[in-house]
Amino acid sequence: NAGVTQTPKFQVLKTGQSMTLQCAQDMNHNSMYWYRQDPGMGLRLIYYSASEGTTDKGEVPNGYNVSRLNKREFSLRLESAAPSQTSVYFCASSETPAGPYEQYFGPGTRLTVT
Amino acid sequence: RKEVEQDPGPFNVPEGATVAFNCTYSNSASQSFFWYRQDCRKEPKLLMSVYSSGNEDGRFTAQLNRASQYISLLIRDSKLSDSATYLCAVNGNNYGQNFVFGPGTRLSVLP
Numbered sequence: 001n002a003g004v005t006q007t008p009k010f011q012v013l014k015t016g017q018s019m020t021l022q023c024a025q026d027m028n029h030n031s032m033y034w035y036r037q038d039p040g041m042g043l044r045l046i047y048y049s050a051s052e053g054t055t056d057k058g059e060v061p062n063g064y065n066v067s068r069l070n071k072r073e074f075s076l077r078l079e080s081a082a083p084s085q086t087s088v089y090f091c092a093s094s095e096t097p098a099g100p101y102e103q104y105f106g107p108g109t110r111l112t113v114t
Numbered sequence: 115r116k117e118v119e120q121d122p123g124p125f126n127v128p129e130g131a132t133v134a135f136n137c138t139y140s141n142s143a144s145q146s147f148f149w150y151r152q153d154c155r156k157e158p159k160l161l162m163s164v165y166s167s168g169n170e171d172g173r174f175t176a177q178l179n180r181a182s183q184y185i186s187l188l189i190r191d192s193k194l195s196d197s198a199t200y201l202c203a204v205n206g207n208n209y210g211q212n213f214v215f216g217p218g219t220r221l222s223v224l225p
Contacts, residue, residue: 033213040122041217042217043201103203105158
């Protein structure tokens, strides 16, 4: 059981470049999430997918798009990267978005935009 | 006011000390509560869920006070390996309510 996996682990982009962060979970969870974590800001929710086929904006969705490809996979796309998007990105999954179900996190992607 | 607040610390304590963290939440509809541990440059990992009656896991004790809307984490007999950032998280029972994390409290256990 790998849990939640993310690729890549590290990425450096130039301003204006695009990229997709990949996330997959093998726990048969219904819900998946993308967070960014910045020093002093804690974890901020970018987008989430309560179930396959649905996606919703979180606290900081601007500049990002997501795709819930199937139950296992949830990708995050930066169409035109900006230095303000330099951050650590975590994908997480849970049984459902509500109730007593904890979230499980992937190892993170460290993104630097120059 | 932020939805979930924590004292950022750092808390610097000697090995063997007892240390307690509090976390306050603003949404009275919150129903589920958790403590996560995050090591430097790693992902958050669940430390323990917090139950209404309070619960213990070895040296760790979690408490919930619904009336005052806070949860606490007590660590007894601190070990060097307890050095980490501790995040609290709250969740609701209604579909669409977001799982909200606090900003974390940093703990350093000193030899």
